[in-house]
Amino acid sequence: xxxxxxxxxxxxxxFHFLAAPGARQRFGLIVFLGVALLLVPALHLxxxxxxxxxxxTYAITLLGKIMCYAIVAVAMDLIWGYGGxxxxxxxxxxxxxxxxxxxxxxxxxxxxxxYHSDLPDFMVFLDWKELPWYWSGSEHFLWAALLAVAAPAxxxxxxxxxxxxxxxxxxxxxxxxxxxxxxxxxxxFRNETxxxxxxxxxxxxxxxxxxxxxxxxxxxxxxxxxxxxxxSFVLARALVASKFGRVLTAIRDAESRVMFIGYDPxxxxxxxxxxxxxxxxxxxxxxxxxxxIINPSEMSVANSIEIAVWVAVGGRGTLLGPxxxxxxxxxxxxxxxxxxxxxxxxxxxLLFIVVTLLLPQGLAGxxxxxxxxxxARGTKT
Numbered sequence: 001x002x003x004x005x006x007x008x009x010x011x012x013x014x015f016h017f018l019a020a021p022g023a024r025q026r027f028g029l030i031v032f033l034g035v036a037l038l039l040v041p042a043l044h045l046x047x048x049x050x051x052x053x054x055x056x057t058y059a060i061t062l063l064g065k066i067m068c069y070a071i072v073a074v075a076m077d078l079i080w081g082y083g084g085x086x087x088x089x090x091x092x093x094x095x096x097x098x099x100x101x102x103x104x105x106x107x108x109x110x111x112x113x114x115y116h117s118d119l120p121d122f123m124v125f126l127d128w129k130e131l132p133w134y135w136s137g138s139e140h141f142l143w144a145a146l147l148a149v150a151a152p153a154x155x156x157x158x159x160x161x162x163x164x165x166x167x168x169x170x171x172x173x174x175x176x177x178x179x180x181x182x183x184x185x186x187x188x189f190r191n192e193t194x195x196x197x198x199x200x201x202x203x204x205x206x207x208x209x210x211x212x213x214x215x216x217x218x219x220x221x222x223x224x225x226x227x228x229x230x231x232s233f234v235l236a237r238a239l240v241a242s243k244f245g246r247v248l249t250a251i252r253d254a255e256s257r258v259m260f261i262g263y264d265p266x267x268x269x270x271x272x273x274x275x276x277x278x279x280x281x282x283x284x285x286x287x288x289x290x291x292x293i294i295n296p297s298e299m300s301v302a303n304s305i306e307i308a309v310w311v312a313v314g315g316r317g318t319l320l321g322p323x324x325x326x327x328x329x330x331x332x333x334x335x336x337x338x339x340x341x342x343x344x345x346x347x348x349x350l351l352f353i354v355v356t357l358l359l360p361q362g363l364a365g366x367x368x369x370x371x372x373x374x375x376a377r378g379t380k381t
Contacts, residue, residue: 025237025320029230036226041219057218061290064222066330067229068287073310073322074232075279080308081316082240083272084252085169089177090280091304092184093152097281098294099188100151102201103135104144105212105289109205121203122196132194141208148285149278156277160270169255178301185299200295207289218290225286229323232279236319239272248272309348313355315362324363 040055040063047054072094079085106120115124119131137143159180163173191197210217239245250258251265258265288294297303306329314325329351336344359366 029233033226033230037223040222044219045215057215060218060222062334064218064225064290065287066327067222067225068283068290069307069310069330070323070326071225071229071232071283071286072280072307073314073326074229074236074319075276075283076307076311077316077319077322078236078239078272078279079276080311081318081322082245082252083248083269085269085273086174086308087177087276088174088301088304088308089179089181090276090307091301092181092299093156093277093280094284094287094303095184095188095294095296095298096152096155097148097284098288098298099195099201099284100148100281101144101285102204102288102294103138103147104141105204105207106201107135107139108207109203112205113203120196120201122199123194126191128194135194145285148281150281152281152284153274153278157270157274160273161266164266164269164273178304181299181304182301185296185301188296188299196295198296200293201288202293202295204289204292212289212292221286221290225290228282228286232282233319233323239275240319244268244271306348309352311362313351313362315364318362318364321362321364328363 040060043053043055044057044060049056072090076087076090079087109120111118113121113124115121117124119128123131131138138147163176168176187193188195188200189198195201204212206212207217207221240248247258247263248268251263251268255265284294284298310325310329311322312325313329314323315321329348332347332351333344336347340347355362361368
């Protein structure tokens with residue numbers, strides 16, 4: 001890779017995001033980062049809890065969790081909205097990233113656990129004498145961060161290679177991904193796998209030597225999550241605007257024609273599938289220290305279906321829509337599960353039906369419809 005290639009790539013990147021149309025998106029991105037990195041920390045640390053503008057710890061944790069979900073929604077939109085690949089098993093990639101980073105957090109507890117042992121508490125309780133081989137290196141932050149990306153990416157690559165090579169697609173692919181996440185959930189529920197069984201990992205103490213529950217640490221995690229969400233959006237936008245993205249959408253719309261003109265859909269689909277899984281792993285790694293727990297329930301089929309609901313509600317094939325969908329659905333879930341816990345699943349099902357029948361393009365399509373008459377009036381004048 002010579003210097004001229006690098007310079008051309010950088011110049012094109014700068015053109016697309018600093019000179020090309022889309023100033024509103026860039027402005028929104030800057031405002032979002034400004035609010036997440038400057039305004040929210042100021043309102044949380046500088047104002048007393050009784051102040052009306054104080055941002056509580058609960059709000060920071062909730063918004064940080066939803067931003068992790070939004071990263072997953074962007075990852076899902078890449079494969080479903082632009083690749084036409086509906087996955088009902090993305091929860092397993094999210095959970096694998098969470099477990100990979102959770103191993104590091106469990107090692108950081110040290111002898112501060114209930115049994116004051118070098119082993120995690122659940123291993124002492126189950127009478128383990130030493131760490132399994134796959135826990136090697138988990139005490140190092142960089143290794144855990146790498147594993148959080150590599151583990152889901154590797155699983156996705158192997159699974160995707162055989163599935164796409166066999167030309168499995170449509171509802172059959174969705175069913176297989178659903179079976180994958182269900183099998184993984186059953187595996188992680190077993191105590192002998194060394195991942196805490198049905199209780200998973202919890203009771204974290206520190207991350208990089210800092211107390212994980214301190215306001216400063218929570219704000220740093222919140223800011224990092226916001227930055228990763230923005231970076232995921234920029235990366236996805238650059239990908240779908242490139243030649244690769246145009247070929248990917250062509251595969252979505254007419255795979256046979258793309259094959260006829262000389263492209264092999266396998267590697268295009270496999271790349272975006274693996275990238276999507278890696279993004280989910282990053283989201284899972286950011287989710288665990290903020291929420292404070294990871295267990296096999298994150299791999300449940302219902303959770304994976306919810307991911308598809310976020311994208312459908314927001315509007316697939318738009319990138320911004322799935323982010324809005326993740327926020328809208330999870331904020332509604334937070335309110336419904338407190339006020340009307342027994343009706344939440346009914347509301348979720350009704351929401352999906354309404355969006356499917358009345359808003360096939362989701363919130364993004366509704367927004368475009370509402371803005372179109374105003375734009376038309378502006379053109380006439």
